[in-house]
Amino acid sequence: xxxxxxxxxxxxxxxxxxxxxxxxxxxxxxxxxxxxxxxxxxxxxxxxxxxxxxxxxxxxxxxxxxxxxxxxxxxxxxxxxxxxxxxxxxxxxxxxxxxxxxxxxxxxxxxxxxxxxxxxxxxxxxxxxxxxxxxxxxxxxxxxxxxxxxxxxxxxxxxxxxxxxxxxxxxxxxxxxxxxxxxxxxxxxxxxxxxxxxxxxxxxxxxxxxxxxxxxxxxxxxxxxxxxxxxxxxxxxxxxxxxxxxxxxxxxxxxxxxxxxxxxxxxxxxxxxxxxxxxxxxxxxxxxxxxxxxxxxxxxxxxxxxxxxxxxxxxxxxxxxxxxxxxxxxxxxxxxxxxxxxxxxxxxxxxxxxxxxxxxxxxxxxxxxxxxxxxxxxxxxxxxxxxxxxxxxxxxxxxxxxxxxxxxxxxxxxxxxxxxxxxxxxxxxxxxxxxxxxxxxxxxxxxxxxxxxxxxxxxxxxxxxxxxxxxxx
Numbered sequence: 001x002x003x004x005x006x007x008x009x010x011x012x013x014x015x016x017x018x019x020x021x022x023x024x025x026x027x028x029x030x031x032x033x034x035x036x037x038x039x040x041x042x043x044x045x046x047x048x049x050x051x052x053x054x055x056x057x058x059x060x061x062x063x064x065x066x067x068x069x070x071x072x073x074x075x076x077x078x079x080x081x082x083x084x085x086x087x088x089x090x091x092x093x094x095x096x097x098x099x100x101x102x103x104x105x106x107x108x109x110x111x112x113x114x115x116x117x118x119x120x121x122x123x124x125x126x127x128x129x130x131x132x133x134x135x136x137x138x139x140x141x142x143x144x145x146x147x148x149x150x151x152x153x154x155x156x157x158x159x160x161x162x163x164x165x166x167x168x169x170x171x172x173x174x175x176x177x178x179x180x181x182x183x184x185x186x187x188x189x190x191x192x193x194x195x196x197x198x199x200x201x202x203x204x205x206x207x208x209x210x211x212x213x214x215x216x217x218x219x220x221x222x223x224x225x226x227x228x229x230x231x232x233x234x235x236x237x238x239x240x241x242x243x244x245x246x247x248x249x250x251x252x253x254x255x256x257x258x259x260x261x262x263x264x265x266x267x268x269x270x271x272x273x274x275x276x277x278x279x280x281x282x283x284x285x286x287x288x289x290x291x292x293x294x295x296x297x298x299x300x301x302x303x304x305x306x307x308x309x310x311x312x313x314x315x316x317x318x319x320x321x322x323x324x325x326x327x328x329x330x331x332x333x334x335x336x337x338x339x340x341x342x343x344x345x346x347x348x349x350x351x352x353x354x355x356x357x358x359x360x361x362x363x364x365x366x367x368x369x370x371x372x373x374x375x376x377x378x379x380x381x382x383x384x385x386x387x388x389x390x391x392x393x394x395x396x397x398x399x400x401x402x403x404x405x406x407x408x409x410x411x412x413x414x415x416x417x418x419x420x421x422x423x424x425x426x427x428x429x430x431x432x433x434x435x436x437x438x439x440x441x442x443x444x445x446x447x448x449x450x451x452x453x454x455x456x457x458x459x460x461x462x463x464x465x466x467x468x469x470x471x472x473x
Contacts, residue, residue: 002122003108005031007341008129008144010114010287013040014047015318015330016150017098023338024105031142032107033114033131038098041152042327044091049175050195052087054359057202061361068398078203080180087175110140116147116288116314126292126311146313146341149301150334151287153280153319160247161187161276167252168274171196180205181272185258187245188277189216191358194228196275198360201235208269210243210260217358221370221419223385223405228421231362231401240267250274282320298322305348307337315341329354352417355433357426362402365429368417368436371407380410384442384465386458388422390472393453399423404462406442413441418459428456442466 007023009016012034023030037044063076102109112133122128122143129142155170157163165173171192180203186193189211201207209216209232215225216232216239232239242263249259255272282300294309295302300322307315315337318330332349339346358364374381384406388394402422408415418432435445445463450456464470 002141002143005029005144007146008142009148009150011150012038013152014042014327015334018331019148019334019338020107021105022335024107026342030107033110035113039095043094045172047327049087049091051359052090054199056083057199061202116291118291149316150318151283151320153282156279156281157276158247167256170276174275183271184273185269185271186275193277195360197237201237208238210245211241214241224419224421306340307333353436355429362422363425364421365425366419367432374407374416382408382410382466384462386462386465386473391458393455397423404458406462406466408442408466415440424455
């Protein structure tokens with residue numbers, strides 16, 4: 001028997017379930033179709049488990065450095081089984097929380113794989129969802145007034161670097177390693193690659209990163225990229241840029257061997273395992289898009305500013321539409337889409353107001369334009385930069401590397417971008433995000449009193465430094 005809904009969400013990841021909760025609060029009868037676990041990649045194979053592992057790596061590193069704080073310890077040992085158990089406990093706790101939210105919102109969950117059907121006896125327009133149930137029962141037919149596609153993405157690989165989950169892994173498999181290798185080659189020096197490089201180096205593993213471009217973290221401000229390169233090298237990570245991996249040279253045995261063209265010379269790299277971290281692909285296959293007029297270009301669904309596809313009653317959000325591929329972006333997009341389909345008047349999201357975070361050690365966080373990006377857009381810029389080594393709380397923490405950098409429009413004084421690398425900056429970036437939303441100036445940021453001693457004082461000092469008025473530098 002067919003079930004009717006105001007909204008059916010394809011995908012129960014962060015973007016999908018947040019959208020469903022918002023729809024429920026707006027009075028829409030809502031269902032989610034999810035083949036795997038509620039919470040999706042972020043909760044089970046991304047944000048949360050990777051940060052749990054990063055935290056264990058951080059504690060392990062800090063314990064080894066405890067003598068500098070006057071705390072004497074025996075040589076610490078790592079119990080990776082307990083590390084994984086702690087990670088899974090966190091994931092399980094949050095998973096139960098999401099399930100509880102679904103019950104609270106009276107949101108129906110269909111455990112299975114959903115596909116969009118074209119016009120049929122169920123509906124004169126495309127949009128009926130056929131759910132192939134996980135339990136093997138007959139397909140469920142869902143007839144929604146609106147559909148939200150939130151099917152997320154999957155890790156990419158490179159042709160020739162076939163992932164076997166053992167010697168050659170993506171982040172999906174790496175999160176569930178039962179034991180750590182003694183060495184690893186990471187292909188890709190973007191966000192995920194650098195987080196894993198930082199984590200594994202802190203666990204005491206020999207790490208090599210092969211990055212195709214001239215810089216690691218190529219989307220970050222160049223000063224941030226350079227600082228992170230320095231800090232990764234200080235950890236003992238071997239960073240190789242301008243490295244063209246020769247996938248057809250991959251050899252597997254007790255470990256892996258791979259060659260790369262580095263500046264015209266062929267170099268061989270060996271390790272116990274390989275982690276391929278070269279981006280993610282939108283999950284657009286086999287979900288029935290061919291039964292609709294939805295446009296897919298460069299592997300991602302095309303939408304307007306309110307996330308409507310060419311089929312106006314079918315929306316799409318998150319990684320499946322490309323863009324920034326961040327969990328908090330997908331959540332915000334989902335709320336905008338739902339408010340739009342409920343005849344609200346949501347404000348379109350401005351990508352320049354979206355904070356991004358990298359949870360390595362040191363951390364990286366940014367919002368808005370880089371210095372180079374601002375100049376490319378025709379702005380004449382002025383820049384304020386302030387180091388954490390001049391901040392008392394950073395000295396207290398024993399983490400003084402990094403800085404806060406603020407980019408402003410020299411003509412109007414408008415804030416263009418804020419870029420941070422250093423301790424706990426992912427917890428500090430929201431102040432800069434609010435400043436961007438409010439179209440603040442560096443002077444207004446500086447006028448906000450930053451309590452002492454805090455790491456956030458670096459933001460106030462950097463804001464003053466834009467006009468050369470910093471106090472402690």
